Amino acid sequence: MLSELEKNEIGEVLAHALPGQDMSIDVLAIVQKHRGWISDEAVIDISACLGTTPSNVDSVASFYNLIYRKPVGDHVILLCDSISCWVMGYPTIRGHIEKRLGITFGRTTADNRFTLLPVACLGACDLGPAMMIGETLFTKLDEEKIDHILKEHGWQP
Amino acid sequence: MAAVITKPLTQHIRPDREPLDIKAYEYAGGYQAARKALAMSPLDVQKVVGDSGLRGRGGAGFPTGMKWSFVPMGPDAPRPKFLLANADEMEPGTFKDRLLLEGVPHLLIEGMLISAYAIQAEIAYVFLRREYYQSARVLLRAIAEAEQANYLGKNILGTPFSLELRLHQSAGRYICGEETGLINSLSGRRSTPRAKPPFPQFVGLLGKPTIVNNVESLCCIPGIMQYGPEWFKSLGLTKDAGTKLYGISGRALRTGLWELPMGTPLREILEDHAGGMQPGYTLRGLLPGGASTDFMLPEHLDTPMDFDAVQEAGSRLGTGTMILLDDHTCPVGFVHNLIQFFARESCGWCTPCREGLPWVEKILQAIETGCGESADLTVLEDHCRLLGPGYTYCPLAPGAMEPLQSALKYFKQDFVRHIEEKKCPWSQA
Amino acid sequence: MITIYIDNQPHQIREGQNLLAACLSLGFDLPYFCWHPAMHSVGACRQCAVKQFKDENDQRGKIVMACMTPATEGVRISIDDPEARAFRSTVIEWLMVNHPHDCPVCDEGGECHLQDMTVMTGHNYRRFRFKKRTHVNQNLGPFVNHEMNRCIQCYRCVRFYRDYAGGLDFNVFGAHDSVYFGRQTSGILEGEFSGNLVEVCPTGVFTDKTFKKHYTRKWDLATAPSVCIHCSVGCNIIIGARYGRIRRVLNRFNSQINGYFICDRGRYGYEHILSEKRLHGSRIRENGGHKELRTNEEILRHLTPLIDGKRFIGVGSPRATLESNFALQTLVGTENFFHGVPDRDHALVERVISITKMDPTLTPSLDQVKNCDAILILGEDISETAPMLALAVRRAVMDEPRRHLAPKYQLPLWQDQALQEVTQNKPGPLFLATIGKTRLDNLATHRLSAHPEELSHFGFALAHAIDPAAPDAGETSAEMESCVKSIKEALLAARNPLLISGTGLGHAALIEAAANIARALRHQGKNAYLDFVLPHCNSMGLGLLGGRPLSHALEMVSQVDGIIILENEISRSFSSSRTNQFLGAAKTIINLDIMQTPTSDIATLSIPVASYAESEGTLVNQEGRAQRFYRVVPENPNLRESWSWLVEMMALIKNQPERLGKTPHEITTKLAQVNPIFAPLLSLVSWGSETQKIPRESHRASGRTAMTADISVHEPKPADDPGSPLAFSMEGCHGDVPGNLLPRYWSPGWNSVQSLAKFQDEVGGPLRQENPGRRLFESTGNPIKNYFAVSEKIKKNNHGRWQVVPLYHVFGSDELSAAGAAISERIPDPYIAISAKDAAQLNLLENSRIRLIADREQFERPVKIISSLPAGLVGVPMGLPGMPYVEPGTIVDLIAIPDHRDNEK
Numbered sequence A: 001m002l003s004e005l006e007k008n009e010i011g012e013v014l015a016h017a018l019p020g021q022d023m024s025i026d027v028l029a030i031v032q033k034h035r036g037w038i039s040d041e042a043v044i045d046i047s048a049c050l051g052t053t054p055s056n057v058d059s060v061a062s063f064y065n066l067i068y069r070k071p072v073g074d075h076v077i078l079l080c081d082s083i084s085c086w087v088m089g090y091p092t093i094r095g096h097i098e099k100r101l102g103i104t105f106g107r108t109t110a111d112n113r114f115t116l117l118p119v120a121c122l123g124a125c126d127l128g129p130a131m132m133i134g135e136t137l138f139t140k141l142d143e144e145k146i147d148h149i150l151k152e153h154g155w156q157p
Numbered sequence B: 001m002a003a004v005i006t007k008p009l010t011q012h013i014r015p016d017r018e019p020l021d022i023k024a025y026e027y028a029g030g031y032q033a034a035r036k037a038l039a040m041s042p043l044d045v046q047k048v049v050g051d052s053g054l055r056g057r058g059g060a061g062f063p064t065g066m067k068w069s070f071v072p073m074g075p076d077a078p079r080p081k082f083l084l085a086n087a088d089e090m091e092p093g094t095f096k097d098r099l100l101l102e103g104v105p106h107l108l109i110e111g112m113l114i115s116a117y118a119i120q121a122e123i124a125y126v127f128l129r130r131e132y133y134q135s136a137r138v139l140l141r142a143i144a145e146a147e148q149a150n151y152l153g154k155n156i157l158g159t160p161f162s163l164e165l166r167l168h169q170s171a172g173r174y175i176c177g178e179e180t181g182l183i184n185s186l187s188g189r190r191s192t193p194r195a196k197p198p199f200p201q202f203v204g205l206l207g208k209p210t211i212v213n214n215v216e217s218l219c220c221i222p223g224i225m226q227y228g229p230e231w232f233k234s235l236g237l238t239k240d241a242g243t244k245l246y247g248i249s250g251r252a253l254r255t256g257l258w259e260l261p262m263g264t265p266l267r268e269i270l271e272d273h274a275g276g277m278q279p280g281y282t283l284r285g286l287l288p289g290g291a292s293t294d295f296m297l298p299e300h301l302d303t304p305m306d307f308d309a310v311q312e313a314g315s316r317l318g319t320g321t322m323i324l325l326d327d328h329t330c331p332v333g334f335v336h337n338l339i340q341f342f343a344r345e346s347c348g349w350c351t352p353c354r355e356g357l358p359w360v361e362k363i364l365q366a367i368e369t370g371c372g373e374s375a376d377l378t379v380l381e382d383h384c385r386l387l388g389p390g391y392t393y394c395p396l397a398p399g400a401m402e403p404l405q406s407a408l409k410y411f412k413q414d415f416v417r418h419i420e421e422k423k424c425p426w427s428q429a
Numbered sequence C: 001m002i003t004i005y006i007d008n009q010p011h012q013i014r015e016g017q018n019l020l021a022a023c024l025s026l027g028f029d030l031p032y033f034c035w036h037p038a039m040h041s042v043g044a045c046r047q048c049a050v051k052q053f054k055d056e057n058d059q060r061g062k063i064v065m066a067c068m069t070p071a072t073e074g075v076r077i078s079i080d081d082p083e084a085r086a087f088r089s090t091v092i093e094w095l096m097v098n099h100p101h102d103c104p105v106c107d108e109g110g111e112c113h114l115q116d117m118t119v120m121t122g123h124n125y126r127r128f129r130f131k132k133r134t135h136v137n138q139n140l141g142p143f144v145n146h147e148m149n150r151c152i153q154c155y156r157c158v159r160f161y162r163d164y165a166g167g168l169d170f171n172v173f174g175a176h177d178s179v180y181f182g183r184q185t186s187g188i189l190e191g192e193f194s195g196n197l198v199e200v201c202p203t204g205v206f207t208d209k210t211f212k213k214h215y216t217r218k219w220d221l222a223t224a225p226s227v228c229i230h231c232s233v234g235c236n237i238i239i240g241a242r243y244g245r246i247r248r249v250l251n252r253f254n255s256q257i258n259g260y261f262i263c264d265r266g267r268y269g270y271e272h273i274l275s276e277k278r279l280h281g282s283r284i285r286e287n288g289g290h291k292e293l294r295t296n297e298e299i300l301r302h303l304t305p306l307i308d309g310k311r312f313i314g315v316g317s318p319r320a321t322l323e324s325n326f327a328l329q330t331l332v333g334t335e336n337f338f339h340g341v342p343d344r345d346h347a348l349v350e351r352v353i354s355i356t357k358m359d360p361t362l363t364p365s366l367d368q369v370k371n372c373d374a375i376l377i378l379g380e381d382i383s384e385t386a387p388m389l390a391l392a393v394r395r396a397v398m399d400e401p402r403r404h405l406a407p408k409y410q411l412p413l414w415q416d417q418a419l420q421e422v423t424q425n426k427p428g429p430l431f432l433a434t435i436g437k438t439r440l441d442n443l444a445t446h447r448l449s450a451h452p453e454e455l456s457h458f459g460f461a462l463a464h465a466i467d468p469a470a471p472d473a474g475e476t477s478a479e480m481e482s483c484v485k486s487i488k489e490a491l492l493a494a495r496n497p498l499l500i501s502g503t504g505l506g507h508a509a510l511i512e513a514a515a516n517i518a519r520a521l522r523h524q525g526k527n528a529y530l531d532f533v534l535p536h537c538n539s540m541g542l543g544l545l546g547g548r549p550l551s552h553a554l555e556m557v558s559q560v561d562g563i564i565i566l567e568n569e570i571s572r573s574f575s576s577s578r579t580n581q582f583l584g585a586a587k588t589i590i591n592l593d594i595m596q597t598p599t600s601d602i603a604t605l606s607i608p609v610a611s612y613a614e615s616e617g618t619l620v621n622q623e624g625r626a627q628r629f630y631r632v633v634p635e636n637p638n639l640r641e642s643w644s645w646l647v648e649m650m651a652l653i654k655n656q657p658e659r660l661g662k663t664p665h666e667i668t669t670k671l672a673q674v675n676p677i678f679a680p681l682l683s684l685v686s687w688g689s690e691t692q693k694i695p696r697e698s699h700r701a702s703g704r705t706a707m708t709a710d711i712s713v714h715e716p717k718p719a720d721d722p723g724s725p726l727a728f729s730m731e732g733c734h735g736d737v738p739g740n741l742l743p744r745y746w747s748p749g750w751n752s753v754q755s756l757a758k759f760q761d762e763v764g765g766p767l768r769q770e771n772p773g774r775r776l777f778e779s780t781g782n783p784i785k786n787y788f789a790v791s792e793k794i795k796k797n798n799h800g801r802w803q804v805v806p807l808y809h810v811f812g813s814d815e816l817s818a819a820g821a822a823i824s825e826r827i828p829d830p831y832i833a834i835s836a837k838d839a840a841q842l843n844l845l846e847n848s849r850i851r852l853i854a855d856r857e858q859f860e861r862p863v864k865i866i867s868s869l870p871a872g873l874v875g876v877p878m879g880l881p882g883m884p885y886v887e888p889g890t891i892v893d894l895i896a897i898p899d900h901r902d903n904e905k
């Protein structure tokens, strides 16, 4: 079931749809904003509210990497694994985060606090290595900085 | 007046300050170009942009004026028409549009207003990659301001022209940056590219005429309108007109972005602006314009960075944001990282890209980890040829092959060493 | 015609094709995957690469995809070019990167397009040495097996299922090298064309699940050209068998009818032959019990006293061949020959025949339907009663905008993806006037839900609006008036408007109204078409033979010595009480049928007969097209064709050995001679040579000599099939045979169904020497001018009672296919449908029980609430197993049965 809040936001988006335009990406983003991820049930709810089929919605949802079809933790860490950050030490940074959180890419910590995902170039190439948590960009990462950021996000050693 | 403006894109950007709000932007001369354009006929605006020699900054360098000229005009043209700003910026090593989006949102809006007017589009979108949240915040604020000031909306500045500007935040995938993929994504579909013809200028978003332009291209438009095509041409040091945002990432002393005349020599950018390499690092090569361009070597440092000269040096200007390969970095690992990106971002539509790139990626990984075989090099070379332009459905895979093919040309010995020594010579272990 | 150069040789081709189609039509072997002759080009697989040269001096050329490149005058290409060859073989190498190489255990093996293309490109050495990606498979229901690891991502499945056939519950998921084709979650594929995935998929991802139950390699299947018996459209099929057992059905190309596809009822309906309900032994009632009759002699011995010199009436069947019905008619005499169909259907079919006869040019082939540019469907729910007609309508409606926009954008019609963009998948004009929702609704420009009387009223009004000379229907509601106006405009704006109706609703006025509209359109100079759906595969044939309504038999039955019932279940035409009355009054019942039915259970003598797969004969489809089908297995002396028994009886009953014939061929010839309307059949059955026949077995059929080795090591003589163009043999004429007699599609290097192209002069076009059946009606040359009078007024009020409307189900309403194992899994449970409004009034919830009370019938079933059903109607699913026959239009009472569940607690 979509919440009232979700329904309102979706209604807003649908009101702006152009004739023939399928708003599923925007609607998926709204639901994900509220729930963190898109469950099978959400796919069905969204398809009902768009007047389309679950297969249509999932075909789109499963294409885009920022739509999560599996549960994620409270904080999704998007670690840039592209070339400039790689040159500037991404492997070390990745190793460090994985060690600290005890998870590899694609996994969520047992306390459900963090999910670690690779992401393509964040457009912070001159400031690499870079990563994003939520809507915040973190640049010029090093091990110390990471420990600090993780702590700020509730990580306990 | 015109002569003093040498950095039309970045003149208003102060790294440590909020972007200019509409008042400040207007005070600094903003939206004058738009007023001027709205007083002209759309075709005249097209002509000015055509005369300016502006070539697209999204990577392909297609003349902007010519692109616009294909859009059906006049009362019988299909409606609505669309202008789409390509702010998907996902090419690894590219970080130029973000600067404009976050630094001078009104410049983009003004550029879009003029461009939309020129092609008589009534709806415009900024197609923004989702990770650019800060850009979204800045843009939304600026759009609201512009609507308030009637630079957007109905009957702009009392003219019959109306424009609705919307922001779409993408849900990821590099292929969304390809213009037809972008159009598919905006229609709410999987972002697989489309075959051309029909070109988006005729059949684009929702089947209607559509122009896709890069953010930087669009930001060039107000200056051209205001100071004229001759001024714009005079900005460039070579045949190519205007200024360009050049960027450097990697082991340079000062990485960053600089607005410089088009055709600024590579050496000047690297040595004067970026301060040369970091101490202890030597330049081995660089990708001049993002991940899908061929390597250039130190011997190419005197190349003027414009479309033709870079091409002569065997590469492409691309996005003009350079990635440096230094002597502490393994070229095989470097290329492996690039190919890993492209393999992951393949849309999965055509066979060569979908199946070929992951294979190349696995081979590069094998070589990098000391499990390479000499026959692997043949497979890599085959792919460089068979994933070329025309073989695949869209330019993604051919773009992916550019760094690989030039790496195999320039750094072959490094590949061979990996295979012979059964390890990466750069690895600590 | 234009000239193109392939490897420097000039070739003449028709203009407007793409290079791939042109090369294939010219006989070149150019590999491809994503292209399909019916679904055209998208350029995804990159398999069809060739080198294109600017002119004869161009030595470098560039690689292009043949399927995406127009074949224009003077174009120069090379198929042989080393770079093009290398690329094509690399494409296979890529596709093999993740392919599991499981050919030995794959059902597609031996008829796999991927295998063929692999051999064709010469890729044979594997260089990829890493781990393959794997997928989890889905259970897609009883029809289609799913094995995703074999997928080569050609996208043909989604393009067929969604884009071509309009299915919704199937899609592509994921991205990069992990794209997945299937449903959103495991579960039954809902579309009624899902079985085509089996043929559309170039490898073994989608295979026939029913075939899997008794699998055989393609080359070991004996095959024969046949015609589907599960609806009145008459699609062409190939039936495959081994060791005398029917194994599967594939599409058989007919340029005029089904083209490349068939529906699932047609593909899987064959399983009724294998069902437990299949009759095998003859039985006679004796001393209150049953006695099995083991040999034909024994049957004859018992048959003789039953019928010798006696007077019988005969009940013919719309699902039996012309030949069998003709034999029965001859046996009992025309005045004693009754049609085993409800009286209403009998009358409606006669009406349709008379309309069709008057102006046969009105009736379109399915292929012509695909080219109609505005369609109105009046009353008939064609998705349920004639699925392939519905598919043709879907194509017509989806292609109409393409046809007019393509020239505007200078795009060829084969540019599938581009045309989707240009048209934005907006359908062309389609108007639905039916009682409730249908599966074509999402395409409809406008739809009207109303009572059958209102629908015919609307039809008459529309005809009158188009041509004022057509009779006026009288007063029309404002809503309907505006509907009439807009539909009239759309039909008049079209070049080939099409009217579709049928016997489904059991409502003669609808048929007349449809005829009036079509005639009115002709009067306005339109090349209008008129198409009627009939109840069964041979309704038209039976109707043309002539015969009396079944209710007359009820009156006669007590005056004669007995009834001979030909392949017919009486309770499907009569209410239970009348069925009992009819069969009860018969002194003797001789029943010939394929399946065990309530009638066969009580018959005095029940004789099992051959199914369509085991016989040869003629059927006449709804357009009046006679088509011949052939047996795939040799005659089984214990399962003779019905006509053969009837001929046998003729000698006994009439005491005169008037021989109709000994072979189907002779019977058909006789029919053509005695009944002039069937004269065209002579051209259908003519086959020159008794020696050079077409082999049913492939030249690679294995185990021929081993099959019966447990009995004898001597190779048995192949079974005879006198008169037939086909032989039970591996030998014979493999080459140039008339297209409609092809028992399989195979050509060197082309083992898959894609080899079909090798039998067409132009891919997608008719087969070489195709004889796509014979239309029995010749145009009289003077088109019909007069109109039907408006026959009824709208009944406004049933005074608290309900009017029965029949509802249909692709899976369930057809008697024979419903007995198949796979299809039976898809049949809905019996129900009684009412509108939401009536449900509320009766205080009924979904699935609560309701009793329907008619004059001669009453029964209780769960309620199904159909919101689109107009109030005052009660929907009764027709022919669904477990549902009695209730005559459409009957006024009945409904009583809600109190729910006892509360009490049970």
Ligand SMILES: Cc1cc2nc3c(=O)[nH]c(=O)nc-3n(C[C@H](O)[C@H](O)[C@H](O)COP(=O)(O)O)c2cc1C
Residues within 6 Å of the ligand: B055, B056, B057, B058, B059, B060, B061, B062, B064, B086, B087, B088, B089, B090, B091, B174, B175, B176, B177, B178, B179, B180, B212, B213, B214, B215, B217, B218, B394, B395, B396
């Ligand atoms: C795979 C791929 C990704 C692309 N990504 C971008 C992008 O992120 N931003 C962009 O402006 N252009 C991108 N392009 C180029 C666009 O297709 C298009 O050429 C460009 O937006 C046109 O703008 P311009 O004429 O102003 O350069 C991409 C092209 C390809 C093939």
Ligand code: SF4
Residues within 6 Å of the ligand: B175, B192, B193, B345, B346, B347, B348, B349, B350, B351, B353, B354, B392, B393, B394, B395, B396, B397, B398
């Ligand atoms: S090259 Fe092919 S698979 Fe790759 S992104 Fe383009 S269309 Fe998709």
Ligand code: FES
Residues within 6 Å of the ligand: C020, C031, C032, C033, C034, C035, C042, C043, C044, C045, C046, C047, C048, C049, C065, C066, C067, C068
């Ligand atoms: S058949 Fe031409 S690209 Fe697939």
